[in-house]
Amino acid sequence: MKTLHHWIGGTAVPGASGAFGPVTDPATGERTARVPLASAAEAGEAVAAARAAYPAWSATSLATRTAVLFRYRELLDAHREELARAITAEHGKVHADALGEVARGLEIVELACGIPALLRGELSTQVSAGVDVASIRQPLGVVAGITPFNFPAMVPLWMFPLAVACGNTVVLKPSEKAPSAPLLLAELAARAGFPPGVLNVLGGDRTAAERLVEHPGVAAVSFVGSTPAARAVYGAATAHGKRAQALGGAKNHLLVLPDADLDAAADAAVSAAYGSAGERCMAISAVVAVGGTGDPLVARIRDRAARIRLGPGDHPESAMGPLITREHRDRVAAYVTGAPAQGAEVVLDGTGRTVTGYEDGHWLGPTLLDHVRPGSDAYRDEIFGPVLCVLRAETYEEAMALINASPYGNGAAVFTRDGGAARRFQLEVEAGMVGVNVPIPVPVGHHSFGGWKDSLFGDHHVYGPDGVRFHTRGKVVTTRWPDPATAPSGVDLGFPR
Ligand code: NAD
16 A cells, blocks of 8 residues: 655655545555645645745746746646546546546646736726826735545646646645545646746645635635535635635536437436546536426436446446445435435436446446436435436426526536527526536636536636636736926826826
């Protein structure tokens, strides 16, 4: 079993608290590593390293920052396989999916390579006689990133490349359940030329995260995780006077209108519900079938879902891997076993499934619940597993009312051939990311990612233009260079007219 470390000041630093958390291979159930759980003192050391690096890094030219980021992009590209293997070993998702995660993270590094254009200010000349006004954006200082287990590489890459491109330094506190890929990201950053202290990785759990959120040396907190934790982090960070963005959980709906191509809708529902075993914040977890689409759609989804090959993520034939922990698998299974008593029909039951040779893995097969009631536990809660709920609605209006009553508002999708209905949906739905015949509408890097309602606390979405705004603060400079010969100075107590 490996003992992992922190990454502070450009080097591996062993844990000093004496406390460790287990890292498990979800396919075998075996403990493969232990991750140090940072004490308050260790969190303070990481912040001190980031603070020490800040003056020089924030003064580094855009040309130099860009050169470092281009080298980082090349190194990440060359290490896609290694990163994907580290993700699969600790998260469990299949290799192709892990490679996709790395690719989507790389997109944000590529965005950060264009930082000179993104940070370009604005200038108004001659706003008054001989007076110019410039708006510029400057970095914040030390930024903390706190990230979830389900995208061990992509979510950190949503945050720190843009943060450092803007001139900040970073302390990343990745999930204690999948810490190896983030450590590899930091090692590659050092090889690319990130100066020591510009990117630090702190091993730890909720306690380490809370110490960062409270730390007076941290200027801003970027959080991605479950809604209760996001709400708590946003509240604590803002109470400590920090800028914060906290992305939370989700219950993403797919609305299927009667004119939709039902085969395409079923393909999309199955891909979006069961990919990564449903452990995606943009997974579709509820299908709302309108009019007579329910029965034919459920039949199509069941046929496709039943054929999904369950297995370890590093086997090429596997299409869906295990869940992150045994406790989480059991929690997901409890929603399925409890569903009939709350009115649902279990059309496909993935509980009790196992994989030969991997009997101790955290398995749960694709599960389909039909006739799910809006008030039931399976519908109300974010299950975060391969469980798809189907609800029925008579009309578009009834379906929309149901979707908009959800406390979450991350993503929502509509499947239809009717452009007018799709347009109405995109304007009326209360979600931050909308798909039209696209089930997982994760924005590309140069558009920002973020949900509404309980899926995001704060005013900024992540990456894209909002990522630059979040990691900088505005300053407006008013300039006058009077010529003493033609514009002699004088006292004037009035307000300029
Ligand atoms: P989690 O909330 O348990 O943990 C996320 C991170 O926060 C971890 O680093 C953890 O150590 C830390 N943490 C946990 N509780 C905390 C607290 N009270 N205060 C401070 N830090 C705390 O989430 P998870 O189980 O790792 O990830 C799954 C969740 O993340 C799901 O709810 C999923 O929807 C959500 N998620 C959301 C997005 C999004 O973009 N909205 C993206 C990915 C995942």
